Structure formats: C-alpha cells, structure tokens
Amino acid sequence: MNIDMIRAAADRIKGHARRTPILTSPFLDDIAGRRVFVKAECLQHTGSFKFRGGRAAVSALGDSALKTGVIAFSSGNHAQGVALAARAFGAPAVIVMPSDAPTIKIENTRALGADVVLYDRETENRDEIGARLSQERGLTLIKPFDEPQVIAGQGTTGLEIAEQMNAMGVTNADVMVCCGGGGLTSGIALALAADAPGLRVRPVEPEEFDDVTRSLISGKIESNVRLGGSLCDAIITEKPGDLTFPIMQEHCGPGVVVSEEDCMRAVGLAFDRLRIVVEPGGAAALAAALFHPDTSEGDAVIAVATGGNVDPDVFAKALETLK
Known part of the structure; x- marks a missing residue:
C-alpha cells in the first residue's frame, strides 16, 4: 500500500x-x-x-471478473457500497451479511440488486462463508477492509x-x-x-x-x-x-x-x-x-x-x- x-x-x-x-x-x-x-x-x-472503497475495488477489476461477479461480506455499509458499484458495472453481486444487521442496511443492499446471504455472526464465520461461495460460483471476493x-x-x-x-x-x-x-x-x-x-x-x-x-x-x-x-x-x-x-x-x-x-x-x-x-x-x-x-x-x-x-x-x- x-x-x-x-x-x-x-x-x-x-x-x-x-x-x-x-x-x-x-x-x-x-x-x-x-x-x-x-x-x-x-x-x-x-x-x-464505504462506497469509495467499493467503487475503487470494482473499477480495478478486469472484464472477465466483472462478468462473473463479486462477493463481499459486511454488516451493511460495505455491502451497499459494493452492491452499487457492481450495479454500475453490470456485475452480479453476492453479499454475506449478519442476520442482526440493521434492517435498513439489509433492505437497501437487496434493493441495489445484490443477492444477500444472511449468517449468525456469533456462531458462523463470514470469512469461511465468503470463501466457500466465492469458490463455488467463481466470484471475486472484495474484503471490507483488508484489501x-x-x-x-x-x-x-x-x-x-x-x-x-x-x-x-x-x-x-x-x-x-x-x-x-x-x-x-x-x-x-x-x-x-x-x-x-x-x-x-x-x-x-x-x-x-x-x-x-x-x-x-x-x-x-x-x-x-x-x-x-x-x-x-x-x-x-x-x-x-x-x-x-x-x-x-x-x-x-x-x-x-x-x-x-x-x-x-x-x-x-x-x-x-x-x-x-x-x-x-x-x-x-x-x-x-x-x-x-x-x-x-x-x-x-x-x-x-x-x-x-x-x-x-x-x-x-x-x-x-x-x-
């Protein structure tokens, strides 16, 4: 960096x-x-x-990665930032969100066209879920901060x-x-x-x-x-x-x-x-x-x-x- x-x-x-x-x-x-x-x-x-980081990361991807789509995990703000950026580039987006995230964040992320996958942050590991879905669907993972x-x-x-x-x-x-x-x-x-x-x-x-x-x-x-x-x-x-x-x-x-x-x-x-x-x-x-x-x-x-x-x-x- x-x-x-x-x-x-x-x-x-x-x-x-x-x-x-x-x-x-x-x-x-x-x-x-x-x-x-x-x-x-x-x-x-x-x-x-979070829109800044989402847009910066999505805009740095190549055409192949954009066509396949992106995945992110977030309590809501990174989710919405990536979802909006992905929509602007016509890229599919899957967002892994904790089930206890504020309702407005979950609803807004879905409204931006993302496929929202909910998890229990006390008993499940979002990194493992994100890695599994990324591998299964060929999605590019955009981490919320360590990227x-x-x-x-x-x-x-x-x-x-x-x-x-x-x-x-x-x-x-x-x-x-x-x-x-x-x-x-x-x-x-x-x-x-x-x-x-x-x-x-x-x-x-x-x-x-x-x-x-x-x-x-x-x-x-x-x-x-x-x-x-x-x-x-x-x-x-x-x-x-x-x-x-x-x-x-x-x-x-x-x-x-x-x-x-x-x-x-x-x-x-x-x-x-x-x-x-x-x-x-x-x-x-x-x-x-x-x-x-x-x-x-x-x-x-x-x-x-x-x-x-x-x-x-x-x-x-x-x-x-x-x-």
Whole structure:
C-alpha cells in the first residue's frame, strides 16, 4: 500500500464518489472546548464512506471478473457500497451479511440488486462463508477492509481532508476516525502522512470492541471476545487486518475508546446542530471529539462521520438524549 495507489483510486472514482463537506457548529465547539470540524461521509453515496472503497475495488477489476461477479461480506455499509458499484458495472453481486444487521442496511443492499446471504455472526464465520461461495460460483471476493484497492479507495477521504483543512488554515490537529478493521483509518493515515503530516489519525472504537486500541498498545494483533450486541455494528470486527494494522502502527496515534451512550448522544447532536443523520458507529469519532477532550491536543479536532444508515427506532432513541 502506498500513496500512489490512493491517488490512482481517486482518479478512478472521480465524478462517481461525492466530495463530502467539512461541517462546523459553534455549539459543538463549546461542548468540546475547541474547534470541531466534521467530515460528513454520511452524505456519501449509500450513506457511507464505504462506497469509495467499493467503487475503487470494482473499477480495478478486469472484464472477465466483472462478468462473473463479486462477493463481499459486511454488516451493511460495505455491502451497499459494493452492491452499487457492481450495479454500475453490470456485475452480479453476492453479499454475506449478519442476520442482526440493521434492517435498513439489509433492505437497501437487496434493493441495489445484490443477492444477500444472511449468517449468525456469533456462531458462523463470514470469512469461511465468503470463501466457500466465492469458490463455488467463481466470484471475486472484495474484503471490507483488508484489501489494497479498498484501502486505497477509503484513503481518498484523507486526500480531501488534507485539501479542505489546508484551505481552512488548519495544519495541526488530531483526526478522529471511527475504526472497525482499519480500512478507512489506515487509508486516511497514509493520505495524511503524504499530504498533511501535521494531521494525526486517531482510531476510535466502542467499549468492549476496542481491538485496534489494544493492538496498538501491545504491538500485536488483538481480538474481540464478542462480535455482536452493539448499536455500533458498523465498526464491530473480530480484529484489525493484517494489511491495515502495520499501517496504523506506523502512522496513527493511540486509540480512543468511547461508550455506546456517548455515540448515541453524538448522533443526536449531529442532527441537532449539523442537520446530518449519523448511525451510532459512524458517530464514534464525533463522540471522542466532543466528550473526550483530554485525548487530543491543540485548539482543533477533526471527526469523520463515517455512516448514516440507522434504523428509525435507534435514531429516535438518539434524539431523546437531547432532552
């Protein structure tokens, strides 16, 4: 993985992925005690940054692979990103999703034309299911984070952050990134190391699912005991990737761990003050910026709002935190 791959991915997805805005609010600044800049990837196609990686990976395939089709496994955001990208290229798509994924994510993935295969994430292994289906049907597997072209696509978010923050005169700040397996985190870290070295990436994870934070401390890949049962489903993985972890080791600062309650409060505040819809897992970075000011230094912090695919009942509960 290198910056050249990220720049090449940016060229391939240009005109297809949205250049998402940086949003601010003086009310959020007051809560955090510093300037807060929110990169609104929840406004990306399919409601998540994952479209970048999906489009980058699918667009790198040859005609033969596109004709046969692709397969991906995901709790929903990567699923939708790959499904939309595959549809644009006329490629069949099979998506392996946990049965407890938010209903809206399952329905949206099917609506995009993908064949959805559900599994129990507590008792079944999605990697094994994906490998089996890939072999049986001759499909090209597009992993959700431990795949070079996916990391490159996610890294285009970092290229935009570097340009946007430079234009605003912010060249020294922590960049909070919601982190599951580390595809977005490592991609942004590589991009910023090249284009904005004063912006330091910080992985953010929910309590009890802090495998990346623990891995960065121990210096080796650590795993989570549980793989489900959190409203932050979008960023729940077993462990960081073999490709993503070394990149995070080299380019990221220490991880930040936030509570599910903080994420729900951040969802409510994002809507109240920025008028954007963010899912709990996609609000983890904002939760760190707002409610954990002691974890970062300087007079500014950047938070990536990674996804907005939230079920209505969960969103309603988040709004209740404003009362």
